[in-house]
Structure formats: structure tokens, C-alpha cells
Amino acid sequence: MSQQLLSSSTSDGNSIDIAAQDDEVTEAAPINTESNTIAYAPKGRLPGDLAMWFFILAELTAFALLFSIYAVVRAKNPEMFAEGQAGLDIRAGLANTLALLSSSFFVACAVASVEAGRKGRACIELIAAISMGAFYVVVKLTEYSHSISLGYDITTNAFYQFYYLLTAFHFLHVVLGMLILIYITLRVHKGAYSDGNIQGMESGACYWHMVDLLWLVLFPLVYVLH
Amino acid sequence: MKFQSQSVAMPYFIAAIGLFVGQILFGLIMGLQYVMGDFLFPEIPFNVARMVHTNLLIVWVLFGFMGASYYLIPEESQTELFSPKLAIAMFWIFLVAGALTIVGYLAVPYATLAELTGNKLLPTMGREFLEQPTITKIGIVIVALAFIFNVGMTVLKGRKTAISMVLMIGLVGLAVLFLFSFYNPHNIVLDKMFWWWVVHLWVEGVWELILGAILAFVLIKITGVDREVIEKWLYMIVAMALITGILGMGHHYFWIGTPEYWQLIGSVFSALEPIPFFMMTLFAFNMINQRRREHPNKAAALWAMGCGVMAFLGAGVWGFLHTLSPVNYYTHGSQVTAAHGHMAFYGAYAMVVMCMISYSMPLMRGRIANSRQAQVVEMWGFWLMTVSMVFITLFLTGAGILQVWLQRFSDAPQSFMAVQDQIAIFYWLRELAGVFFLIGLGVYIWSFFVEGEEVTVDNTAAPAAA
Amino acid sequence: MSETFTKTMARNIFFGGSLFFILVLLGLTFHTTKALPERDNRQNLTDQVAQGKLLWEENNCLGCHTLMGEGAYFAPELANVYDRFGKNTAAIKAFIKSRPANGIPGRRSMPQFNFSDEELDALAEFLKYVSEINDADWPPNIQG
Structure with missing residues (x-):
């Protein structure tokens, strides 16, 4: 049984209801009459859209490969990596960890608020989450400018190559996640999720949790572990 | 066939198959030159045969893509093609320009061709796959623009579907990225770097969009599965293709003078490039298993499944084998690369074009599917070509592994030519497999002329469907 | 689920x-x-090298050879040919000049291109310039 949300594609600017008019389908067996129902059960349901989970899995795989290669190269050059780590400011990393954790928490609260029909509260929580993301961005950029002013760049050595690539790639995910959160905030503000269908919001929230999760691996890996 | 104008695809497909034959013949010449170095020397030196082989491949696949688009777009848009006349005019321009270029390659030395076509005014020749004279390249741009205008206008005036959107993005990307072929700086590193913007971003980027769209179209038609289901899979597949393939370009930036961080980026993202191809295989098999109708064109279904499997093996598995930079350090520019190239191109692009031909050609000839007899012959062609290609790939892989071992990995590395002599047996076997491929191609072409009892309309579909 | x-x-x-x-x-x-x-040795990218690159292209050299591993796999890698020939441009020029017009019976042979001395100089300088590009120590050894 297919479970599409044909009727829920409101964000779909140039959406065309294709299935309804497709000549081919009508020739075949009867169209699934349930395909216009919103299909989710309250329990045991995957939050968000399966498509988003494919994307998250692909991203996690990319990061997992990066982390594994980092581990291998580090094992081969322990001194270089220890020295490089000593040059990083662990307080900045810790501050960013707290920022992303609390941001993730606010996003989770916002999803609950929307489910409870409390639109205004959800907006405030989302703005808090975005602010925490912005805090991360500022701290990270300060760290970069400090490192660069000390003459460390991506070509300095293997440690800095990994440091810049891993954190910058993650940084870009934070920026993308913030854009998604801003979009969700606008949608919440417009009352787009008030019909009880919050799949879209959950998908965005899942992405943001992934960004948070990645940092929770990245931070100990790059800043802490000796 | 639902719209009269779809039939402009027919000459494109015929030309594609004709050029395909030429490609294989020159492939056999090259294969023989690998073991009989003086074969046809100096009349057709290896580099000329290779240019003809690779350029014919590109041109026939482009013919196939254009034909597929001309067939697919009107049906998806539910309207006649914007201008069938323009499509036919472009067909002849492209065919004549392509033929003249090939004749140019064969008739005069390449340097003379460069001089005759004024290469010094805007030097673009002499780079792998982009050997065409500058004037031919300009012709390609004009044909591509006219083609995109034609199908684009058709999409604009008709129904807009996910399939036509993905196809259009792929075609526009193809045309735009080709413009990088006009950028040829004196600096060889920059030259190589942006040369890949044509080659890599074509075959591991926008072409995958075209491939996905064609496959999705054929699957909707032959399986009757809900369009909504097929299209969301199409979006996921092409999303994965670009998410992995764009930065996957890093695997070409390992050893050409670009910074070394590309080894990390290229290894990681190109290691993920099998994902879209794996999804494509799952997609084809799943849709055919969940079919809601018994379409009489079994051959088209076979091509669709075969395309998924062979693209995954050739592009996915054989690509992955040598894409990690520590491995690629040894295999780069060896016969391993050739092995991957052969199976990937056949599996992904040659097979998707033949899949589309298999589905649409009978319809353009006024029947829902070819006779059973003709389909059996076509399937023989399929298996002969596909199995031969598997063997070509295996023999080249054997040659490649041995080459890497003797020339690059052993304690006493031997010279290139000394190694070539020692791996000659693999080249002989490859040539034999190539002969079988040519036979398979002959059988495939024969299938178009096999008569037989006419297959009638779908009689197994659920009666309630009407 | x-x-x-x-x-x-x-x-x-x-x-x-x-x-x-x-x-x-x-x-x-x-x-x-x-x-x-x-990395790309652009300080040595002279007009002569640029002329050599044009000759390299207009004679379709990578229809047989590879350059930094890219091209055809029919003839030896040339990004390190300058090193392989003992950092000697004269040896490169002599090799190109010495190719028999009708090939070598039964074996692969490079065509005779009938280059002028000026063209040979340009090609050799181009190959020398390419050999000095920092391409992450590829190929693994001198055999290419």
C-alpha cells in the first residue's frame, strides 16, 4: 500500500497533481484509493519523511568515512596530531557543544509545542534554537580567524588539513540546518502545521539533530581525545 | 505512440545504432593494435582509432539521449513537440557535422585537421574526448541549444512532470557544462582541472539525471506502477547522484597538481557514488516486481533491469575498486581504468539508450511490442553483448592488476613496454570477447528485421482497470 | 512500522x-x-612551453600516451619522461626524431611527426615543465 501525502504538498510551489490525471495509471489496476489519506499511526511511527532519512544516512556515511580516515591518519602521526590538538581552544569547542545541544533541545521542544497547538511558543523556541546555531557560527569563525592569524591553514600539515576539512564541512551543515530552521519557523508562524501533519517540521528537526550528533562525535575526536 | 511528433525520435535511434556499429569496429581495430602493434600503421594509428572509438560513443549516446527526449517529452507533456521540423533539421546537421568530423580524423593527419579548422584561433583540440575541431564544438553547442529550446518549449506548453523536470535539468546541465570545453589555458593543471567539469560532471553528474529520467519513464510505461511512487524514487536517486557525484569529482584531482586535500574529499565522496546506482538497480527490480500490468514488451523490461545491474557493477563496483586515493596511486591511468570505463559506459549509458529504443521503437513502428520471435532475438543480442562486456571488463582488469604489479608495485619495476608484452594474453582474450560483442550487436540489429506473429494489446491487465 | x-x-x-x-x-x-x-610550476610557464602544449594537443599525443595518468594507455606515461630520460631534453628530442615513418614490424611505434627543431625544443620544454609540477609524487616510480 502506498502512503503518499498527495494532499499535503502545500509547500510545493509548482506541484502538479500528476497521479490523478496520468493516463497510464488508469489503464492499469485501480488507483490506490487510499493514497489521499494521511497515513501515520501515533505510535511506532518514523518521525519525519523517509526521504530525509535517506539523506541523513548518506550524510552520516560520508562523515563516518571521514572520521575513520581521520582515525587512521592520526594513528600514524600521533605526535603531529597531539601537537595540533594542543593548539586548539577546547573552551571554544565546549561552548559550541553546549550551544548545539541546547539548540537541539529547543528544536525538540518546538516540535512538541506545535503538536500541542502552541504556535507562538514554538516560534520562540525555534528562534532560540537558531540563535544558538548563530552563536556556534560566531565562535567557529572566531576560532578559524585565530588559527589563520597564527599561520595555520589547510596546507600546514595533515592535522590541520583534517581540522579544517572536517569542521568546515560540518560548519556548512550547521548553516544549511539553520536555513532549514528559519524556513520551518516561517512555516510555523504561518500556521502551516496546524492541520496535525507535522512531517515536514519533523524532517527538518531530524536534520538538525543529525548536525548536533555529528558535532558530538567531532568535538571529542578533534579537540579532546589524546 | 500517443503523439505524431514523437516519431522524430526514429532517425535519431537509427543513427545511434549505426554509429554504435562504427564504434565497435574501431574498438576491435584498437584491440588488435594492442597486440599487433603495426596493424594498419601508419594509415590508422592507434590515436586515430581511439578518437573515432570514443567520439562515436559520445555522439551515438547523445543521439540516443536526443531521440529519447523527443519521444519522452511530448508524451510526458501531453502535447505535440514544439517543432518537429527543427528536430529533423538538427538531426541532419548533427549527423553531417559528426560524419565530417570522423572523416576528418581518418582522412588527414590530426595536425592537418587542426590547421584546416583554424584551431590556433581558439585552441580546444587534442584533449581526451574533446578532440573535435573547435568548429565542430561550436556546432554541437548550436545543435544542443536548438534541441533544448525545442523540448523546453514543449515542456513549457504542456504538463510538467518530475520526469520531464529531471530530464530537462540533465539536458541543460549537459549543454552548460560542455561550455567548459572552450576553456583551454596554457597552464596544464588548470586545463585538466576544468576539463573534468565537462567529463566528470557529465558522466557522473548530469548524465545520471538523464539516465534516471529515461529509466523512470520506461518503468512507468511497462509496469503501470503509480507515477507518484516512481517519481519520488527518481528524485531520491538523482539527489544521491549529485550529492555524491559533485564532490566525487575529487577522485580526478588526486595526481594532477591540485592540492592534496582532494585525496580525502575525492575518496570519501566517490566511495559513496555506488549508492545512486545501487538504488537504481533496486528501483528497476522493485518496480518490475510490483508491476500492475503485463506489458508484452519483455525485452524492454530486460534492458531496464540489465541497465540497473550493469551500471551498478560498472560504475559502482568497478569505480569503487580503484577510487580510494591509496589504491588509485597505483592504478591511476592503467588498464584498470580502462576496465571500469568500458563497463560503466556500456552499463549506464549504452544500455539505457537501448532500453529506450527497445520500448519506443515498436510503438513508432505501429505496434505495442515486437513479435515474440523478434524479442527472443533481441534478448540474445542483450545477453551476448552484456556477457561479452563482462568478459572484456574482467580481462582488462586482469591486465590492469598485472600491469600495476609489474610496473608500479614490485621491487624491480619494469618499463611500460616490457610490461605490455607480458600481459598480451589478456589483450588477446579481450579482443576475442570484443568479437563476441560485435556478434551480439549484429544479433541485436537483426532483431529489428525479424517478423513474427503480431503481439496484441495487453490482455492480462485487470479487466476492472477499464 | x-x-x-x-x-x-x-x-x-x-x-x-x-x-x-x-x-x-x-x-x-x-x-x-x-x-x-x-604547485603548478607556473613560474616556468614560458611562451615556448605554451607552444609545446599546443603541439602536444594538435598532434593528439594523449591519444596514445598518458600525462599525469590521463589519456590513452597504449604508450608510456610522459609527465615524468624528462626524469626517466635522465633530465635530458636532448634525449627526448632525439627519441621523437628517430621514429621510423613506416613503423616497426609487429610492434607498436610512435609515428614520425617531422617536427622542426623549434617545435622539438618547444615540446621538450613542455614535458620538462610538466615534470616539475607537484602532483603528489605520482607516479609511484620512474617507470610511470
């Missing part, structure tokens, strides 16, 4: 994900072009 898989979300991920990675690629490309001067 009940789940939702919508075309809208799949499409958003296609557009969003692709755009994201295109922007990353543009950023990396920008950085690479900034970093290239330290």
Missing part, C-alpha cells in the same frame, strides 16, 4: 542537497585556484 515518503520531500532534498554541494564545490574550486601557484 508506518512511515511517510513524499515526493515533495524527495524533490526538496534533490534541489537542496544538489545546491549545497554545488556551492561547496565552487568554494573548494576557488580555494584550489588560489593554492595552485605553489
Whole structure:
């Protein structure tokens, strides 16, 4: 049984209801009459859209490969990596960890608020989450400018190559996640999720949790572990 | 066939198959030159045969893509093609320009061709796959623009579907990225770097969009599965293709003078490039298993499944084998690369074009599917070509592994030519497999002329469907 | 397990994900072009080298050879031929000049291109310039 949300594609600017008019389908067996129902059960349901989970899995795989290669190269050059780590400011990393954790928490609260029909509260929580993301961005950029002013760049050595690539790639995910959160905030503000269908919001929230999760691996890996 | 104008695809497909034959013949010449170095020397030196082989491949696949688009777009848009006349005019321009270029390659030395076509005014020749004279390249741009205008206008005036959107993005990307072929700086590193913007971003980027769209179209038609289901899979597949393939370009930036961080980026993202191809295989098999109708064109279904499997093996598995930079350090520019190239191109692009031909050609000839007899012959062609290609790939892989071992990995590395002599047996076997491929191609072409009892309309579909 | 898989979300991920990675690629490309001067030996990119590159292209050399591993696999790698020939441009020129016009019976042979001395100089300088590009120590050994 297919479970599409044909009727829920409101964000779909140039959406065309294709299935309804497709000549081919009508020739075949009867169209699934349930395909216009919103299909989710309250329990045991995957939050968000399966498509988003494919994307998250692909991203996690990319990061997992990066982390594994980092581990291998580090094992081969322990001194270089220890020295490089000593040059990083662990307080900045810790501050960013707290920022992303609390941001993730606010996003989770916002999803609950929307489910409870409390639109205004959800907006405030989302703005808090975005602010925490912005805090991360500022701290990270300060760290970069400090490192660069000390003459460390991506070509300095293997440690800095990994440091810049891993954190910058993650940084870009934070920026993308913030854009998604801003979009969700606008949608919440417009009352787009008030019909009880919050799949879209959950998908965005899942992405943001992934960004948070990645940092929770990245931070100990790059800043802490000796 | 639902719209009269779809039939402009027919000459494109015929030309594609004709050029395909030429490609294989020159492939056999090259294969023989690998073991009989003086074969046809100096009349057709290896580099000329290779240019003809690779350029014919590109041109026939482009013919196939254009034909597929001309067939697919009107049906998806539910309207006649914007201008069938323009499509036919472009067909002849492209065919004549392509033929003249090939004749140019064969008739005069390449340097003379460069001089005759004024290469010094805007030097673009002499780079792998982009050997065409500058004037031919300009012709390609004009044909591509006219083609995109034609199908684009058709999409604009008709129904807009996910399939036509993905196809259009792929075609526009193809045309735009080709413009990088006009950028040829004196600096060889920059030259190589942006040369890949044509080659890599074509075959591991926008072409995958075209491939996905064609496959999705054929699957909707032959399986009757809900369009909504097929299209969301199409979006996921092409999303994965670009998410992995764009930065996957890093695997070409390992050893050409670009910074070394590309080894990390290229290894990681190109290691993920099998994902879209794996999804494509799952997609084809799943849709055919969940079919809601018994379409009489079994051959088209076979091509669709075969395309998924062979693209995954050739592009996915054989690509992955040598894409990690520590491995690629040894295999780069060896016969391993050739092995991957052969199976990937056949599996992904040659097979998707033949899949589309298999589905649409009978319809353009006024029947829902070819006779059973003709389909059996076509399937023989399929298996002969596909199995031969598997063997070509295996023999080249054997040659490649041995080459890497003797020339690059052993304690006493031997010279290139000394190694070539020692791996000659693999080249002989490859040539034999190539002969079988040519036979398979002959059988495939024969299938178009096999008569037989006419297959009638779908009689197994659920009666309630009407 | 009940789940939702919508075309809208799949499409958003296609557009969003692709755009994201295109922007990353543009950023990396920008950085690479900034970093290239330290690696690509451009200080030795003379007019003569540029002429050599044009000759390299107009005679379709990589229809048989590879250069930094790219090209055809029919004839030896040439990005390190300058090193392989003992850092001697005269040896490169002598080799190109000595190719028999009608080939070598039963064996692969490079065609005779009838280059002028000036052209030979340009080609040799081009190959020398390429050999001095920092290509991350590829190929693994002198045999290419």
C-alpha cells in the first residue's frame, strides 16, 4: 500500500497533481484509493519523511568515512596530531557543544509545542534554537580567524588539513540546518502545521539533530581525545 | 505512440545504432593494435582509432539521449513537440557535422585537421574526448541549444512532470557544462582541472539525471506502477547522484597538481557514488516486481533491469575498486581504468539508450511490442553483448592488476613496454570477447528485421482497470 | 512500522542537497585556484612551453600516451619522461626524431611527426615543465 501525502504538498510551489490525471495509471489496476489519506499511526511511527532519512544516512556515511580516515591518519602521526590538538581552544569547542545541544533541545521542544497547538511558543523556541546555531557560527569563525592569524591553514600539515576539512564541512551543515530552521519557523508562524501533519517540521528537526550528533562525535575526536 | 511528433525520435535511434556499429569496429581495430602493434600503421594509428572509438560513443549516446527526449517529452507533456521540423533539421546537421568530423580524423593527419579548422584561433583540440575541431564544438553547442529550446518549449506548453523536470535539468546541465570545453589555458593543471567539469560532471553528474529520467519513464510505461511512487524514487536517486557525484569529482584531482586535500574529499565522496546506482538497480527490480500490468514488451523490461545491474557493477563496483586515493596511486591511468570505463559506459549509458529504443521503437513502428520471435532475438543480442562486456571488463582488469604489479608495485619495476608484452594474453582474450560483442550487436540489429506473429494489446491487465 | 515518503520531500532534498554541494564545490574550486601557484610550476610557464602544449594537443599525443595518468594507455606515461630520460631534453628530442615513418614490424611505434627543431625544443620544454609540477609524487616510480 502506498502512503503518499498527495494532499499535503502545500509547500510545493509548482506541484502538479500528476497521479490523478496520468493516463497510464488508469489503464492499469485501480488507483490506490487510499493514497489521499494521511497515513501515520501515533505510535511506532518514523518521525519525519523517509526521504530525509535517506539523506541523513548518506550524510552520516560520508562523515563516518571521514572520521575513520581521520582515525587512521592520526594513528600514524600521533605526535603531529597531539601537537595540533594542543593548539586548539577546547573552551571554544565546549561552548559550541553546549550551544548545539541546547539548540537541539529547543528544536525538540518546538516540535512538541506545535503538536500541542502552541504556535507562538514554538516560534520562540525555534528562534532560540537558531540563535544558538548563530552563536556556534560566531565562535567557529572566531576560532578559524585565530588559527589563520597564527599561520595555520589547510596546507600546514595533515592535522590541520583534517581540522579544517572536517569542521568546515560540518560548519556548512550547521548553516544549511539553520536555513532549514528559519524556513520551518516561517512555516510555523504561518500556521502551516496546524492541520496535525507535522512531517515536514519533523524532517527538518531530524536534520538538525543529525548536525548536533555529528558535532558530538567531532568535538571529542578533534579537540579532546589524546 | 500517443503523439505524431514523437516519431522524430526514429532517425535519431537509427543513427545511434549505426554509429554504435562504427564504434565497435574501431574498438576491435584498437584491440588488435594492442597486440599487433603495426596493424594498419601508419594509415590508422592507434590515436586515430581511439578518437573515432570514443567520439562515436559520445555522439551515438547523445543521439540516443536526443531521440529519447523527443519521444519522452511530448508524451510526458501531453502535447505535440514544439517543432518537429527543427528536430529533423538538427538531426541532419548533427549527423553531417559528426560524419565530417570522423572523416576528418581518418582522412588527414590530426595536425592537418587542426590547421584546416583554424584551431590556433581558439585552441580546444587534442584533449581526451574533446578532440573535435573547435568548429565542430561550436556546432554541437548550436545543435544542443536548438534541441533544448525545442523540448523546453514543449515542456513549457504542456504538463510538467518530475520526469520531464529531471530530464530537462540533465539536458541543460549537459549543454552548460560542455561550455567548459572552450576553456583551454596554457597552464596544464588548470586545463585538466576544468576539463573534468565537462567529463566528470557529465558522466557522473548530469548524465545520471538523464539516465534516471529515461529509466523512470520506461518503468512507468511497462509496469503501470503509480507515477507518484516512481517519481519520488527518481528524485531520491538523482539527489544521491549529485550529492555524491559533485564532490566525487575529487577522485580526478588526486595526481594532477591540485592540492592534496582532494585525496580525502575525492575518496570519501566517490566511495559513496555506488549508492545512486545501487538504488537504481533496486528501483528497476522493485518496480518490475510490483508491476500492475503485463506489458508484452519483455525485452524492454530486460534492458531496464540489465541497465540497473550493469551500471551498478560498472560504475559502482568497478569505480569503487580503484577510487580510494591509496589504491588509485597505483592504478591511476592503467588498464584498470580502462576496465571500469568500458563497463560503466556500456552499463549506464549504452544500455539505457537501448532500453529506450527497445520500448519506443515498436510503438513508432505501429505496434505495442515486437513479435515474440523478434524479442527472443533481441534478448540474445542483450545477453551476448552484456556477457561479452563482462568478459572484456574482467580481462582488462586482469591486465590492469598485472600491469600495476609489474610496473608500479614490485621491487624491480619494469618499463611500460616490457610490461605490455607480458600481459598480451589478456589483450588477446579481450579482443576475442570484443568479437563476441560485435556478434551480439549484429544479433541485436537483426532483431529489428525479424517478423513474427503480431503481439496484441495487453490482455492480462485487470479487466476492472477499464 | 508506518512511515511517510513524499515526493515533495524527495524533490526538496534533490534541489537542496544538489545546491549545497554545488556551492561547496565552487568554494573548494576557488580555494584550489588560489593554492595552485605553489604547485603548478607556473613560474616556468614560458611562451615556448605554451607552444609545446599546443603541439602536444594538435598532434593528439594523449591519444596514445598518458600525462599525469590521463589519456590513452597504449604508450608510456610522459609527465615524468624528462626524469626517466635522465633530465635530458636532448634525449627526448632525439627519441621523437628517430621514429621510423613506416613503423616497426609487429610492434607498436610512435609515428614520425617531422617536427622542426623549434617545435622539438618547444615540446621538450613542455614535458620538462610538466615534470616539475607537484602532483603528489605520482607516479609511484620512474617507470610511470
